[in-house]
Amino acid sequence: MQAKKRYFTLVSAGFCLVLLFYLGGLQFRTSRTRDDHGDQVAPRGAEHPWPRFPDPLLPFIQWDQAESENFNSQGSPRQKRDANTSIYKGKKCRMESCFDFSLCKRNGFKVYTYPQQKGDKISESYQNILSAIEGSRYYTSDPSQACLFVLSLDTLDRDQLSPQYVHNLKSKVQNLHLWNNGRNHLIFNLYSGTWPDYTEDVGFDIGQAMLAKASISTDNFRPNFDVSIPLFSKDHPRTGGEKGFLRFNTIPPIRKYMLVFKGKRYLTGIGSDTRNALYHVHNGEDVVLLTTCKHGKDWQKHKDSRCDKDNAEYEK
Incomplete structure (x- = not known):
């Protein structure tokens, strides 16, 4: 009892x-x-x-303060494990914590591109990006007047197997006297990592820089900070181009092709499920999705029954 x-x-x-x-x-x-x-x-x-900020330009919060708030106590085990890798170091970045708006308040929105160094190779696509910025009304050649900074170092293709890959980018970026851990910088990237893994590591710590990237995963995309951009070829027009064929209230739009894609079909690894399913939508008329299995040195070991046909259509 x-x-x-x-x-x-x-x-x-x-x-x-x-x-x-x-x-x-x-x-x-x-x-x-x-x-x-x-x-x-x-x-x-x-x-x-609670205080509200009437000014749309939010006050700057120190990076150390923002990073320390609940970061060590929250997040998935994977995020904690990868906290020291380059893609996660700025995981908590937002405009109010990693972007200094005072630079924009002082001189308005001005963009500075670093001067190109002799001997640095640069792709045609990245040169088009820089030329478009430098030809705009937002460009300034004076870094003290700038609100946003863009590297002259080509960061578009960070696949080590690519001929466009820029070596020693980590040390080159860290030696830039205006880098300031990436604050108020914008990094452009189309490809990152190497087949077959294709990790999203661009090869250097972007710090507090914003990332304008194609095919960025939802795990690494920082909302209201990073920019999701599409893949584009070196033949993509820099500005303008011919007028489209879309007419007012014309459904469907009057054009020969509704959807076009041409690229490598990854037989294994990341992206293989998506690329291998494209043939279901391809009709060869107004929806043209062309893929090739010729990717990597040992692609024939993973060759499937559709590869010969796909390769032939791709080559056409």
């Missing part, structure tokens, strides 16, 4: 303790509610609401 009383007292005390923690946590969460725009607001009935 005495044992039953002791167990009942212990369970009752535990229940009260859990209830106390629950009510305390609920009160804390209520006091830090957010509105539809993500801003902190005071709980209903509070006399002093």
Whole structure:
């Protein structure tokens, strides 16, 4: 009988303790509610609401402060394991924590491109990007007037097997006197990693820089900070081009092709499921999706029954 009383007292005390923690946590969460725009607001009935910033240019929060807030205690095991890799070092970056708006307040939105160094190779595609920036009204040749910085080092193709791959990029970036751990910098990238893994490591720590990247995963994309861009070829027109054939209220649009894709079909590894499924949509008329199996030195070991036909259509 005495044992039953002791167990009942212990369970009752535990229940009260859990209830106390629950009510305390609920009160804390209520006091830090957010509105539809993500801003902190005071709980209903509070006399002093959380401060709002009327200026659209948010105040700059020190990087160390933003990185330390809950970063070590939150996140998936994979993110904790990869915290020291280049793709995750700036995982918590947002505009209010990694972009200094005071540079834009002072001189307006001006973009500075680093001068190209003698001997540095640069692809035609990246040269087109730089030329488009330098030909715009936002360009400035004075770094002290700039709000945004773009490297002259070609970062588009970070596949080590590519002839466009720039070596020693890590040391070259770190030696830039304006780099400042990437703050207010924008990095362009189309390809990263090497077959068959194709990791999203660009080969150097981007720090606090924004990333304009093609095919970036949802795990690494930083909302309202990074920019998702499509893949484009070196033949893509830099500006303008011929007018399209789309007419007002014309459904479907009057054009010969509705969808076109041409690229390598990865037989194994990342991307293989998607590329191997394209033939279901390809009709050879207005939807043309061409893939080749000739990718990598040992592609014939993974060759399937569709490879010969796909390779032939790709070559046409």
